[in-house]
Amino acid sequence: MQVNEFKPKIVAFCCNWCSYAGADLAGTNRLNYPADVKIIRVPCSCRVNPLFVLRAFQRGADGVIICGCHPGDCHYTTGNYYARRRMTLLFSMLDYLGIEKERTRVEWVSAAEGAKFAATMNDFVATVTKLGENKRLEDLRCKK
Amino acid sequence: MQRIGVFVCHCGTNIAGTVDVKAVAEAMKYENGVVFSTDYQYMCSEAGQNIIKDAIKEHKLTGIVVCSCSPRMHEATFRKAAQSVGLNPYMVEIANIREQCSWIHKDMATGTEKAIILARTAVAKVHLNAPLTSGETPVVKRALVIGGGIAGIQTALDIADAGFPVDIVEKLPTIGGKMSQIDKTFPTLDCAACILTPKMVDAAQNENIKIYSYSEVSGVKGFVGNFEVTIKRKARFVDETKCTGCGLCTEKCPQKRVPNEFNLGMDQRRAIYIPFAQAVPKIATIDADYCTMLKTGKCGVCSKVCTAGAIDYTQKDEFITEKYGAIVVATGFNPIKLDKYDEYAYSQSKDVITSLEFERLTNAAGPTAGKLLRPSDGKHPHKIVFVQCVGSRDTRECGKSYCSKICCMYTAKHAMLTREKYPDTEVYVFYIDVRTPGKNFDEFYRRAVEEYGVHYIKGMVGKVIPEGDKLIVRASDLISNEQLTIDADLVVLAAAIEPDKTARPLATMLTASMDTNDFFTEAHPKLRPVESPTAGIFLSGACQGPKDIPETVAQASAAAAKVIGLLVKDKMKNNACVAHSDENMCNGCSNCAKVCAYNAISYVDKEFRMPDRTTRVRRVAVVNDAVCQGCGACTVTCPSGAMDLKGFSNKQIMAEVDAICK
Structure with missing residues (x-):
């Protein structure tokens, strides 16, 4: 058995109307995904400030995923389009800073896609685990 | 400083099965600001809610965290409980340790560890919660x-x-x-x-x-x-207020070759039409795709015969x-299109029909005036094969994975009515399962088999081959394990239904x-x-x-x-979690108004007192609470950080991020 197996810290921002409900459905259907994923509920994916993503990486998160309604299905009509644009910009900047593109992701998960939610999380955790610990943006002052 | 209470729910064994709830409650006692922490079997029950209410009163709690099911389930319940003892409902946070923890993890240690982190995250958020009040807007009573x-x-x-x-x-x-x-x-x-x-x-x-x-x-x-x-x-090109529905125009219109969609294209109607005799409202409509007058400008028969003068070719x-x-x-709903089901020869033979078409054939107001006649030659069919689950319970791409629910029963009805009207007709029904849950449904189906002698055969039809004026149906009988060939006169497909x-x-x-x-x-x-x-x-x-x-x-x-x-409500409570702009930080740049999908943000000129006792007028954003839906798009757009969302503030979400990454 491997000692001190690497367990990534994953922050998932889920919009209240689609993806959070999708995550609930994954639970209701007892679909497994790793416990490394911790979900933060936001009203809409457009509520996710790029600063939150930066903060997560600064605090030692190994991956950040933002889930929203499918394009065209946003509860607030256009929120997920804003999220998509902002995150595209942010992720390319993070890539420049040395945070691999695979550590960040935007996914569309509807309230009916419990299975997709679980599959997405499984895939994301596996990808981040392969990359290992995030060191690039970690603020050492945050480490005790 | 907040005084926070944490309440951990067992949810029977739903949570307690994979999360050590006692350990979670114990761990929370050492969190900053937590003055009370307990667990109970069902927090949402009356007894559970009383525990929360009593604790709020006894420990003078200013905020509570309930570790339970999804907030989509019981957030409102716990908010109401808090409100009943005078705590602002928005001081309640839910840690979702059922749907997002106990139900997806099988291992006690993992589940407990995650539940503690989720509870800690909620505690961190509650620290920054502020009491919110929601405004009211009148309800349009229509x-x-x-x-x-x-x-x-x-x-x-x-x-x-x-x-x-x-x-x-x-x-x-x-x-x-x-x-x-x-x-x-x-x-x-x-x-x-x-x-x-x-x-x-x-x-x-x-x-x-x-x-x-x-x-x-x-x-x-x-x-x-x-x-x-x-x-x-x-535009129906007929003045609704004038048309009396006499139907003269629909008899005189010279354009007779329009497929009649009400009879599913099995007969023809005119270009000006009333769908059926009992239509409501009974007003004629001109089909612009076929009307000669609208297409070429030459005809106008309907307007000549209309005594009410209702025809208006210029309508927009x-x-x-x-x-x-x-x-x-x-x-x-609609029945699905069957063009991808070539094995049943639906597009090749007129005598392969859908159940809805069969319905029109047996209807007294239908194309055959209720006589069951083959669409191809108008002869009476003597052997009819019904095929169930065409597209339903079909996991292929062209099919629907769900059961269409109504087909078993209407096919039993069709079979029974056919046997009743035409006892000389042999009726076969091919099915995967016969599903008859419903009041008097199974009795109905049994009557079809026992009284009316309908042949129910478990098995699917593999192919329908048109041969001469017959339809050769190749199928398998799963019970006797035989291959069957039936030379049918009519094949009726129970097409799946879709929205x-x-x-x-x-x-x-x-x-x-x-x-x-x-x-x-x-x-x-x-x-x-x-x-x-x-x-x-x-x-x-x-x-x-x-x-x-x-x-x-x-x-x-x-x-x-x-x-x-x-x-019946005169007023609706608005969403309390709305955006709010800090006027001291706002620079009036208009970025927030541009992204707002609801036009909830406007600008006012406001006087500010400067340090040197002069006043200066500055343009600042103001959010209309009644219109704001609380998506938060504006909060991220705001370059000065003036815009924030109540209940999901920047600080609160940051605190959650910190707690997760701790």
């Missing part, structure tokens, strides 16, 4: 029903009976929907028209109901209690805007969610089956899932009850 089938009619009648005005928007020239095409209804064999048409007339005569036929919803703005809907009234699509407090979706194709764009307009099959999703599959997760949108009939008529009517009335419950 409802809109989209779709004029039996579901829409029933919903509208029930709402109108309660004294509220209702508008029905129907895309076709008449209300009535699919039920108007059906001949008899199972399991009582009532004549569909006899029970439907009086309701259609009731709807037309009810002074609270307004019917917009041949119309579509083209835009929806606003929110629960205050929707603003744009309705497109398609008209858009009207109305305000509604609630919207009911009743868009219904109407207008439902998807409508869902986008209403921001109501749909499942992967394009059926509307309900707010809760068991406890809130007639409401959409989007407040103010209600679901009626087959747009939510396959349903037979009794179920549709039941759901239609249930939706009406929910609408009435909304419309």
Whole structure:
């Protein structure tokens, strides 16, 4: 058995109307995904400030995923389009800073896609685990 | 400094099975600001809520965290409990340790560890929660029903009976929907028209109901209690106020070769038409795709024969805007297209028909005046094969994975009626399973087999081959394990049903969610089956899932009850979690107003006192609480950080991020 197996810290921002409900459905259907994923509920994916993503990486998160309604299905009509644009910009900047593109992701998960939610999380955790610990943006002052 | 109480729910063994709830409650005692922490079997029960209420009073709690199921389930319950003892409901946070923890993990250690982190995250958030109050807006006491089938009619009648005005928007020239095409209804064999048409007339005569036929919803703005809907009234080239429905024009129109969609293209109608004799409203409509006058400018027969002078070739699509407090979706279903099911030779032979076409063939108002005749040669068929589950329970890409629910029963009805009218006809039904749950349904099916001698064969049809005037049906009998070949005269396919194709764009307009099959999703599959997760949108009939008529009517009335419950309120509580701009930080740049989908942000010139005691006027953003829906798009756009969202503030989310990454 491997000692001190690497367990990534994953922050998932889920919009209240689609993806959070999708995550609930994954639970209701007892679909497994790793416990490394911790979900933060936001009203809409457009509520996710790029600063939150930066903060997560600064605090030692190994991956950040933002889930929203499918394009065209946003509860607030256009929120997920804003999220998509902002995150595209942010992720390319993070890539420049040395945070691999695979550590960040935007996914569309509807309230009916419990299975997709679980599959997405499984895939994301596996990808981040392969990359290992995030060191690039970690603020050492945050480490005790 | 907050005084926080943490309440950990066992949810029977739902949570306690994979999370050590005692350990979670114990761990929370050492969190900053937590003065009380306990666990209980069912926090949502009365006893559980009393524990919370007592603790709030006893320990003077200023904020609470309930570690339980999803906030989508019981957030409102716990907020109400807190409010009843004087704690602001927005000081309650839920840590979702059931759907997002205990139910997805199998290992106690993992589950407990994650539950502690989730609880800690919620505690960190509560520290920064502030009491919020929600404003109120008046409710528009008028409802809109989209779709004029039996579901829409029933919903509208029930709402109108309660004294509220209702508008029905129907895309076709008449209300009535699919039920108007059906001949008899199972399991009582009532004549569909006899029970439907009086309701259609009731709807037309009810002074609270307004019917917009041949119309579509083209835009929806606003929110629960205050929707603003744009309705497109398609040009029917007939003045509705003048047309008497005499039908003379539909007899004289020289363009006779238009496929009659009411009879599913099995006969022809004129370019100006009234869909069927009992249509409501009984007004003629010109089909612009076929009308010679509209296409070439030469004809005008209908306008010459119309004594009422109702024909108006210059009519244009008209858009009207109305305000509604609630919207009911009743868009219904359609049978799927069978062009991908070549094995049944549907597109090759006229004598392979769908069940709905069979319904028209046996209907007295249908193309054959109720005589069961083959569409190809008009001869009476002596051997009929019914094929069940065509496209239903079919996991291939062209099929539908779900059970269409109604086909077993209507096929039993068709088989029974055929045997009753024509005892010389042999009837075969091929099925995977016969599903007859429902009052008197199984008795009905057994009568078909036992009294009427219908041959039910378990097995699927592999191929239908047209040969001469016969249809060779190759099938397997799974019980006797034999290959069968039947030379049938008529093959009837029980095509799967799917939501109407207008439902998807409508869902986008209403921001109501749909499942992967394009059926509307309900707010809760068991406890809130007639409401959409989007407040103010209600679901009626087959747009939510396959349903037979009794179920549709039941759901239609249930939706009406929910609408009435909304419309009797004079005022609606607004969302309290709205955006708020800090006027000291706002620089009036307008970025927030540009991203706001609701036009909730405006700008005012405000006087500010400067340090040197002079005053200066500055432009600042102001959020209209009644209009803001709380998405938060503006908060991220704001370059100065002045805009924040109550209940999901920057600091709160940052605190959550920190707690997770700790």
